[in-house]
Amino acid sequence: PHQFWETQPIPNINDMDSLKPGPIQEGVLEDVRKDPYNLISKFEWCNIDLRNDEQAQQVYALLKENYVEDDDNMFRFDYSIDFLRWALLPPGQYPDWIVGVKVNQKLVGFITGIPVTLNIENQQTKIKMTEINFLCVHKKIRANRLAPVLIKEITRRVHIKNMWQAVYTAGIVVPTPISQTRYYHRSLNAKKLIEVGFSSLSARQTISRQQKLYKLPEETKTQGLRSMKKKDVAQVTKLLNEYLKKFKLYFKYTEDEVKHWFIPRKDVISTYVVEKEQGIITDFLSFYNLPSQVIKNPKYTHLKAAYSYYNVATQTPIVQLMYDALILAKNEGYDVFNCLDIMENEKFLKELMFCPGDGQLNYYLYNWKLESNMLKPEEIGIVLV
Ligand code: MYA
Ligand code: JJ1
Structure with missing residues (x-):
């Protein structure tokens, strides 16, 4: 039932106990795909520069109408432009980790990463990785499998920086929560x-x-x-x-x-x-x-x-x-x-x-x-x- 997640390096309920603690896959920099994943015709990748008012406004508008709602669809998060700049332009941010998908100049898909240093279970090594957030697909084009393409593309762009882990949160359950x-x-x-x-x-x-x-x-x-x-x-x-x-x-x-x-x-x-x-x-x-x-x-x-x-x-x-x-x-x-x-x-x-x-x-x-x-x-x- 999880066509996409089954292909990803994450523990699942079945192989949980056969995996040993640590990375599930070793990354090989030379093997990382050099060009972006294909999108269907008319759809195009873009990098979003949030310092630019017009681009920030496009992201704001997409999220305002299409981002996270409560279970009864009574409330929807309304992140302000200043908030998005705070959340997405921390020290060391990479311009190509703020990713959009456009159709006829209109933003319809979005995903972001920021660099973080994470400490896991008191490991001596702190791991440089990405924190993924603001995954969003316009309501009119939902359930067309664009989300997995956004996730694979940001994964590629993180791998290119020689980073192989991510941390993220979601209201829904997908394979496999750690908390x-x-x-x-x-x-x-x-x-x-x-x-x-x-x-x-x-x-x-x-x-x-x-x-x-x-x-x-x-x-x-x-x-x-x-x-x-x-x-x-x-x-x-x-x-x-x-x-x-x-x-x-x-x-x-x-x-x-x-x-x-x-x-x-x-x-x-x-x-x-x-x-x-x-x-x-x-x-x-x-x-x-x-x-x-x-x-x-x-x-x-x-x-x-x-x-x-x-x-x-x-x-x-x-x-x-x-x-x-x-x-x-x-x-x-x-x-x-x-x-x-x-x-x-x-x-x-x-x-x-x-x-x-x-x-x-x-x-x-x-x-x-x-x-x-x-x-x-x-x-x-x-x-x-
Ligand atoms: S959580 C906030 C997510 N955003 C929203 O909830 C906003 C409102 N909803 C939407 O915009 C759409 O419904 C979204 C899905 C875009 C969420 N996390 O394209 P589809 C899987 C993980 O047909 P759509 C946040 O931002 C789903 O299980 N996977 O679906 C953190 C299915 O796969 P599978 C999710 O509804 C995001 C597939 O996508 C999520 O049109 C962390 C369906 O795709 C979700 N929240 O679009 C992302 N929602 O068949 C992972 C759906 O296998 C990052 N799916 O069940 C992973 C790390 C990447 C970097 C790695 C670096 C090394
Ligand atoms: O805000 C939330 N729930 C509220 C409103 C519920 C409206 C009906 N569904 C709630 N209220 C009752 C508590 C009340 C508070 C005042 C005193 C008396 C009791 O429960 C919920 C959280 O509880 N919010 C959401 O569901 C929004 C989505 C949360 C997932 C966020 C995912 C973000 C991922 C990005 O990384």
Whole structure:
């Protein structure tokens, strides 16, 4: 039933135990195909330059109408152009890893890779590989097997750089997840969430009771909490890399990467550090801005959602730090604060009144067999945007 995935170097349920941990296939650089995969007539490959406003607008428009929806097709991710630039132009990005397919100048297919350094199950070797995201095929040409061609083409372009592994996530299950995680949601604007159908009222609940239940103070509690600045990059890098060693899957960050991923960008990424005396950073929290379009609602077009990114608490209790994250997000106008049950998030989910959502997020590795086939959500130390 998986015509495409059966041909790929991924563990499947049957051969799981006969594979030994590590790469499933050794890559041979000379054997990599030199030219792009064939597309059917009228379809053409293009590289997308997101720094170019017109090209960025084309990607934005494709994703806005055709990217990921929830199970009931009520909400669809609405990534902004600034967000896409943040997500897809990190240090060391390759121009030909942002791949489009066009028909008569119109963008109808998309897939992206960014370079990352991944640490797997405390291996001594950190592996340079790609993180794949934003796979999208226009609704009108679905189920025509374009997705496998996009995947094979980006694979070829990664192989050419002498890289042989990938990490990616998807809401759906395909062969073969290395972890299954769940979304959790914390209501910040109860009335709107009910009105758009994001949450529903149980029999004994009323809107005003919900508003009271989820009420937050206006001011944060942690002394020394402030927006992250460039001067904090070295300390945040140390804190982050040290913290992530707890997990079985995590990226190793350079200072340049931390600068890119964490320095606040308006309406894209918010990072707050806790500065104790003498400029020492002890903790930080971060969340990104990913609104969803509300597909059919007379009153609202968008839901403003904050997604928990990386949070490191060495001095501040994690529950207090995340309570402050909720307050900050509420004050920045978000309707809901979302996070996964990964890393140490279980430590604050219940107490801060997060509720499990109906969405899952599955994690995958390409061309790698893990020692322990499945990782628990709390062993996952990476967040993709
Ligand atoms: S996850 C987000 C994916 N995007 C969306 O969900 C947006 C809305 N949906 C669409 O745009 C389309 O439905 C897509 C499929 C494009 C998803 N991951 O062309 P088809 C397989 C992996 O007829 P379409 C993200 O971005 C499917 O199992 N495989 O289908 C990470 C089937 O194969 P098989 C997927 O619906 C992406 C085949 O494609 C996914 O028109 C990571 C059907 O193709 C999926 N999300 O288009 C990609 N969806 O017959 C893998 C469908 O075998 C990267 N399929 O079951 C692998 C690493 C590559 C780099 C390696 C480097 C070394
Ligand atoms: O947002 C999601 N679910 C919401 C809305 C559900 C609407 C009906 N289907 C949800 N709400 C209930 C919780 C509520 C929160 C406030 C307090 C009371 C309880 O469950 C889900 C996640 O749960 N989102 C999605 O399904 C979107 C797709 C997720 C997969 C993303 C894949 C990305 C891949 C790119 O790498």
